[in-house]
Ligand code: DAO
């Protein structure tokens with residue numbers, strides 16, 4: 707069992723720049739897990755890019771099914787109490803709300819005036835364990851490896867409880883810039899996926915962000931899709947609103963695991979995790 711200093715620090719994630727001595731082992735473990743999962747991601751990507759290459763497929767199946775030392779080190783990643791996002795070191799609990807498991811982590815960057823790229827937040831994508839098992843066994847149980855495409859698309863569209871947790875790393879975030887960024891990123895997805903004018907829906911969501919809210923570095927925002935496509939937003943554990951809209955839920959998830967995600971590596975991590983759950 708890996709010992710972490712802040713295994714469940716939900717509201718105050720540790721500042722990655724001030725690692726305690728005790729987190730050295732966590733950092734070392736995170737590094738080896740990241741290195742191992744990087745190799746696994748590479749393997750999975752190679753497999754997905756070469757769906758008919760039997761060597762790659764066999765190699766991937768071998769790693770998936772055998773407890774070789776390589777795979778054994780990955781098993782730490784199966785259930786540590788928390789996982790660190792590789793570029794920021796921000797920690798995410800492996801399990802959220804008792805039943806949502808972490809599928810992958812990533813980083814949202816934003817280019818400012820085309821001059822510099824700032825790191826805005828680290829994120830973790832979670833899905834309900836039971837819902838996930840149901841989807842995977844009903845839909846994919848009987849398919850061969852190469853037929854299992856579009857795993858993340860199904861995840862976005864099915865009525866599966868999910869959470870995307872955002873942990874703010876940028877220290878000068880204003881509500882106004884959140885609203886603007888949101889209108890740009892989510893607005894373009896609403897347009898793409900909904901087709902028609904969705905200004906009212908966008909406005910319903912952004913009007914939840916009251917000017918008096920503060921989102922300093924370390925704030926934790928959960929965007930959760932609850933049963934029946936209800937999008938529930940919490941900031942540091944406090945609910946700020948909920949909106950029932952399949953299109954809005956789908957558009958938010960599209961930012962992280964859609965066709966043009968914020969962090970491609972995070973999406974690959976999610977898909978790899980889904981594949982590994984299918985192998986169990
Ligand atoms: O300081 O002007 C600036 C740059 C601000 C960039 C803000 C990007 C906001 C991204 C959305 C954050 C959602 C929590």
Ligand code: DAO
Nearest residue numbers: 814884887888891915919927
């Ligand atoms: O990164 O472009 C983006 C959009 C992310 C969604 C941000 C939702 C923020 C909701 C909370 C606002 C806090 C006042």
